[in-house]
Amino acid sequence: MSKINIPVLNMYYYKDVLDNGLTVYTIPNHNSDNYSCYYYTRFGDYFSEFVPYNGKKYKKHHLGIAHFLEHKMFEMPDGTNADLYFGKHALYNNAYTYNNKTMFLFEARKYQKENINYLLNMVDNLYLTEENVEKEKGIILSEQRMGANRNGRIIARHIDYMLLKTYPTIDCIIGSPDDIKSISKKELEECFKTFYNPQNMAFFVAGDVDHENILKIINENQSKKERHNYKIDAKKHDEPEELNIKKDSIEVFINVPKSYCLFKVKIPKEYQKGTLTGYYFSYIRDLLVNRLYGYSQELIDSKIINKELNGECYQCDDYEMFTFSANTDNEKKFIDEIKRKINNLNSNEEMYDLYRQDTINSIIKSSDNNSELINLIMLSYDRIGEFDPQFLQKTKDSSYSDFLKFYKSLSFENNGVLTVLPKSK
Numbered sequence: 515m516s517k518i519n520i521p522v523l524n525m526y527y528y529k530d531v532l533d534n535g536l537t538v539y540t541i542p543n544h545n546s547d548n549y550s551c552y553y554y555t556r557f558g559d560y561f562s563e564f565v566p567y568n569g570k571k572y573k574k575h576h577l578g579i580a581h582f583l584e585h586k587m588f589e590m591p592d593g594t595n596a597d598l599y600f601g602k603h604a605l606y607n608n609a610y611t612y613n614n615k616t617m618f619l620f621e622a623r624k625y626q627k628e629n630i631n632y633l634l635n636m637v638d639n640l641y642l643t644e645e646n647v648e649k650e651k652g653i654i655l656s657e658q659r660m661g662a663n664r665n666g667r668i669i670a671r672h673i674d675y676m677l678l679k680t681y682p683t684i685d686c687i688i689g690s691p692d693d694i695k696s697i698s699k700k701e702l703e704e705c706f707k708t709f710y711n712p713q714n715m716a717f718f719v720a721g722d723v724d725h726e727n728i729l730k731i732i733n734e735n736q737s738k739k740e741r742h743n744y745k746i747d748a749k750k751h752d753e754p755e756e757l758n759i760k761k762d763s764i765e766v767f768i769n770v771p772k773s774y775c776l777f778k779v780k781i782p783k784e785y786q787k788g789t790l791t792g793y794y795f796s797y798i799r800d801l802l803v804n805r806l807y808g809y810s811q812e813l814i815d816s817k818i819i820n821k822e823l824n825g826e827c828y829q830c831d832d833y834e835m836f837t838f839s840a841n842t843d844n845e846k847k848f849i850d851e852i853k854r855k856i857n858n859l860n861s862n863e864e865m866y867d868l869y870r871q872d873t874i875n876s877i878i879k880s881s882d883n884n885s886e887l888i889n890l891i892m893l894s895y896d897r898i899g900e901f902d903p904q905f906l907q908k909t910k911d912s913s914y915s916d917f918l919k920f921y922k923s924l925s926f927e928n929n930g931v932l933t934v935l936p937k938s939k
Contacts, residue, residue, distance in 0.1 A: 522874060522906035523881055527891070528725045529901075532733060534741045535713035539901070540728050541720040541887050548605065548623045549721025550884035551630060553637050554892070556746075557583075557709035558613040559687060560831075564748035567707040572749055576697050578654070578689015579705050581611040583640070585650055586702070587618060591641045596632070603629055611687050613830075615896065621885065626723065627731050634717075634735045640706045647699045655695070658688050665766045669774075669934060673837055676759040676930050677778050680751045681830050712736070713743045718891065720884040753831060755780050755928055763933040770820075773845045774932040775852040777836040782923045786832055789894055789902045790912055794920045795834050797869055799827045801859050802838060802852070809855065813840070818848050829897065849931050856926050863914040874910055 516529045527541040563574045588596040600607035607620035785791045803825035810823040819840035842848040880886040891901040
């Protein structure tokens with residue numbers, strides 16, 4: 515057991531690693547009258563080729579399996595669905611699959627022992643039959659068809675297709691129709707045994723809880739189960755720095771054309787496991803899109819864009835992706851201006867200090883929310899494989915010169931343009 519302080523927040527958390535390898539994070543938050551639990555496994559469809567449990571060779575698997583498994587966790591052997599249980603005993607429950615993780619969660623006020631045991635048992639005990647696997651295919655195919663026609667999803671998928679050559683994000687999380695139809699009970703069980711093992715998982719609890727009681731509940735639950743440990747060997751995707759496609763256009767059901775300026779930025783090796791790397795990238799994005807800095811309004815006033823500039827940044831393995839989009843009557847001028855801006859940021863020490871303080875204040879303000887506390891831990895847990903309790907202190911201590919050193923190590927030369935047009939009638 516380790517009791518670890520979180521400076522700046524004036525809070526602490528406990529980290530325990532059970533005998534079976536499961537890591538448990540407990541964050542007491544007695545300002546709250548409820549508690550949240552997240553059960554986490556490092557498994558999304560980024561892990562499409564790996565050595566299965568008890569296997570010897572790499573094996574490719576169909577995309578969409580992590581999402582398929584997420585669905586099947588809710589089906590109980592007695593024919594009931596876990597949503598029915600949580601509907602009676604919790605305030606909220608859900609599950610999410612991402613490219614690199616799957617999470618099951620709930621929020622409640624009472625029934626700590628019952629709810630924690632239920633979540634652990636629900637995820638640890640996969641119930642599959644040939645019949646319920648085939649039935650689930652129909653449900654997921656329907657979900658896939660509905661999502662495939664949504665503008666946001668079509669655009670996001672095409673952006674990934676343009677940016678990435680080897681990283682399996684296209685139709686990755688839910689899978690293509692062919693992937694979904696081809697998934698078998700055996701393949702699901704193989705992936706479950708490989709990735710749903712304690713060494714690859716973590717359990718997060720935050721709220722009005724007692725650490726010793728939480729640990730006792732989880733220990734008792736896990737000690738009754740035969741859980742295997744397995745060191746996962748998944749192939750790393752050798753993603754090149756250049757874009758897959760530099761310029762393209764698509765048609766969707768919109769009224770006004772929209773232009774997207776895309777950047778694929780290799781994260782320098784010395785920053786790939788850096789606690790502040792994501793924070794620095796967010797600052798770069800916000801210098802362009804945050805109303806506080808006025809750049810979006812400058813573009814509107816200059817008639818380069820017609821409406822507000824939007825922007826996102828997200829990590830894919832060793833790369834950070836930026837997308838900036840707007841309605842514009844002059845795409846070339848818009849793209850040239852975004853390229854100029856991101857390579858010549860208008861920033862100074864005062865602006866950086868204000869942004870840094872605003873970031874810290876926002877996190878402190880949201881720390882009464884148990885889910886936000888867990889997400890804060892997972893922010894660095896996802897990026898560097900472990901929570902850095904000094905994250906806020908490092909943010910507070912960071913200087914504008916630190917940011918400039920990071921910024922000057924980046925290259926924005928790998929970029930592209932996506933034009934989104936109204937669909938022809």
